Amino acid sequence: MGKTKKKVILAIEYVFLCFVSFLCAFPFLWMIIGATNTSSDVMRNKMTFGSALWNNLQTLLQPEKGFVTGLSNTIITTVVTTLLSLLVCSLAGYSFTMYRSQKREKLFNILLLTMMIPFSSIMVPLYRMFAQMNKIPVLKLVGLNTLGAMILPSVSTAFLIFFFRQNAKSFSKELAEAARIDGLGEWAIFFKIFFPVMRSTFATGAIVSFMNSWNNYLWPLLVAQSPQVRTLPMVLSALGQSYTADYGALMTAIVIATLPSALVYFLMQKEFVAGMTGAVK
Amino acid sequence: MREKSKIAKGPLEKKLNRTGWMFVSGASALIIVFTFYPVVDALRLAFMSGKGNQLSFAGMGNFQRMLQDETLKKAFFNTFLYLIIQVPIMLILGLIIASMLQNKDLRFKGLFRTAIFLPCITSSVAYALVLKTIFANEGLFNTLLTKCGLISEPILWLNDAFWSKMLIIIVITWRWTGYNAMFYIAGLQNIEPSIYEAADLDGAGSLQKMRYITAPLLRPVILFTSITSTIGTLQLFDEVKNITNGGPANATITISGYIYNVCFSYVSEFGYASAIALVVVIIIAILSALQMRVGDKE
Numbered sequence: 395m396g397k398t399k400k401k402v403i404l405a406i407e408y409v410f411l412c413f414v415s416f417l418c419a420f421p422f423l424w425m426i427i428g429a430t431n432t433s434s435d436v437m438r439n440k441m442t443f444g445s446a447l448w449n450n451l452q453t454l455l456q457p458e459k460g461f462v463t464g465l466s467n468t469i470i471t472t473v474v475t476t477l478l479s480l481l482v483c484s485l486a487g488y489s490f491t492m493y494r495s496q497k498r499e500k501l502f503n504i505l506l507l508t509m510m511i512p513f514s515s516i517m518v519p520l521y522r523m524f525a526q527m528n529k530i531p532v533l534k535l536v537g538l539n540t541l542g543a544m545i546l547p548s549v550s551t552a553f554l555i556f557f558f559r560q561n562a563k564s565f566s567k568e569l570a571e572a573a574r575i576d577g578l579g580e581w582a583i584f585f586k587i588f589f590p591v592m593r594s595t596f597a598t599g600a601i602v603s604f605m606n607s608w609n610n611y612l613w614p615l616l617v618a619q620s621p622q623v624r625t626l627p628m629v630l631s632a633l634g635q636s637y638t639a640d641y642g643a644l645m646t647a648i649v650i651a652t653l654p655s656a657l658v659y660f661l662m663q664k665e666f667v668a669g670m671t672g673a674v675k
Numbered sequence: 676m677r678e679k680s681k682i683a684k685g686p687l688e689k690k691l692n693r694t695g696w697m698f699v700s701g702a703s704a705l706i707i708v709f710t711f712y713p714v715v716d717a718l719r720l721a722f723m724s725g726k727g728n729q730l731s732f733a734g735m736g737n738f739q740r741m742l743q744d745e746t747l748k749k750a751f752f753n754t755f756l757y758l759i760i761q762v763p764i765m766l767i768l769g770l771i772i773a774s775m776l777q778n779k780d781l782r783f784k785g786l787f788r789t790a791i792f793l794p795c796i797t798s799s800v801a802y803a804l805v806l807k808t809i810f811a812n813e814g815l816f817n818t819l820l821t822k823c824g825l826i827s828e829p830i831l832w833l834n835d836a837f838w839s840k841m842l843i844i845i846v847i848t849w850r851w852t853g854y855n856a857m858f859y860i861a862g863l864q865n866i867e868p869s870i871y872e873a874a875d876l877d878g879a880g881s882l883q884k885m886r887y888i889t890a891p892l893l894r895p896v897i898l899f900t901s902i903t904s905t906i907g908t909l910q911l912f913d914e915v916k917n918i919t920n921g922g923p924a925n926a927t928i929t930i931s932g933y934i935y936n937v938c939f940s941y942v943s944e945f946g947y948a949s950a951i952a953l954v955v956v957i958i959i960a961i962l963s964a965l966q967m968r969v970g971d972k973e
Contacts, residue, residue, distance in 0.1 A: 493695030
């Protein structure tokens with residue numbers, strides 16, 4: 395290939411990649427600018443920073459907007475789901491690798507099948523199941539219109555089990571063996587040795603779980619009928635759909651809702667991309 | 676551990692086996708209750724009809740009704756339109772971006788990668804609403820096009836049957852192209868550079884290299900991304916709900932959106948909704964099998 399041709403190709407690549415990068419980043423700039431402007435300025439497509447951020451925040455703090463309730467519900471469901479999910483799925487994944495048996499391999503393969511089942515195909519029976527729970531004394535606590543109903547179905551996912559099972563393969567079995575000889579129990583081996591050694595795997599798993607429950611929309615939409623249990627995506631949706639939508643406040647709300655994942659992305663980019671794309675060591 | 680299990684089981688092995696079952700029990704129980712049981716229940720419901728909880732056996736009634744349901748036909752048409760147009764555009768675009776980022780002489784690769792993956796940090800509702808304001812009738816994009824002299828009348832992105840479909844396609848492409856590009860970037864890094872060097876010596880052009888080296892070696896990755904994108908598109912809901920709410924006049928409604936409407940917007944018809952969902956599962960299974968067939972040939 396000639397030198398000039400190479401240079402021309404490189405130039406085309408720069409132009410193209412800059413253009414694509416701009417398109418990808420622009421909506422972020424747009425929402426940050428929007429968050430500092432009034433609703434009418436956003437509608438007039440004002441492209442410079444304004445001074446309405448404080449006002450927008452105050453609008454969002456009004457109880458009838460439901461933003462504070464939504465934010466706290468989302469934080470609670472996300473934290474609980476992520477912690478439970480990490481515990482349950484890492485134990486299972488660890489077991490599938492560390493205590494291999496043919497019967498458990500079969501179970502694993504069956505569990506893996508659920509990755510092919512679209513949520514929309516099970517949402518109807520699932521909804522009916524939680525509606526039934528409302529009629530039973532103890533289960534009522536996790537029935538429709540509770541945060542528990544949003545958490546329970548998303549705790550155990552085939553993806554995370556698979557993820558931990560694959561990553562556990564890089565964990566040294568000799569280490570577990572040695573600990574066993576030293577008299578450590580199986581739970582202690584898991585918590586005191588596997589967990590600290592596999593910190594980055596747990597971090598990646600936590601990111602996956604966090605992103606899923608922070609952004610979950612369809613299932614909470616079905617389950618949360620009363621305003622007290624609405625989550626952030628539903629609140630954003632309501633802010634955007636209303637006929638008297640305050641676009642400045644909406645953009646502020648969106649920026650706040652995007653902030654946690656943006657922080658994780660910029661602080662732990664490697665783990666974030668690995669988690670999102672399901673990369674397995 | 677593996678060798679040991681072949682020998683007669685001692686007390687330690689038995690204990691470890693018990694622990695093994697204990698450790699998998701929580702996760703398995705949750706999946707059985709919240710995924711497997713609903714799947715079986717959905718199969719049962721698909722053959723029932725009625726309103727709310729007043730359900731009775733209907734045989735093939737739901738499936739006969741589906742054949743006459745005009746809105747459902749629209750939902751299927753739209754979903755497949757998104758599938759056929761959006762998925763190839765997105766995957767090819769992702770492939771182009773990934774192979775450009777392979778160029779040894781290119782600088783700022785990290786910066787480009789960071790920017791291109793950026794859309795993946797947004798939630799479906801958040802980005803849908805942001806892009807909705809940009810594509811509003813008097814919005815930024817129309818203003819820009821008018822100023823450049825490309826259009827004289829604003830494009831009705833939210834109110835026109837054709838343009839609203841295009842908007843859905845644009846929006847999903849924005850969100851998922853970088854995501855798919857990441858798979859290709861990882862896949863390309865596993866290809867030996869010496870193969871390309873040899874091709875260079877043989878005088879192969881960049882298109883030929885794409886056709887005869889990159890595409891075949893990336894086949895498993897391309898297969899994976901096309902299956903996941905297909906499943907994702909068939910489940911499309913959040914974006915359409917928040918941008919057009921299925922409108923205008925069901926012009927953008929998706930299958931998931933219609934299932935939602937059948938259950939939760941009008942009278943709850945759980946049986947009919949489950950029958951539609953069953954058809955979607957069958958379609959996903961067929962399409963995945965088909966894609967694997969095509970991807971595995973040669």
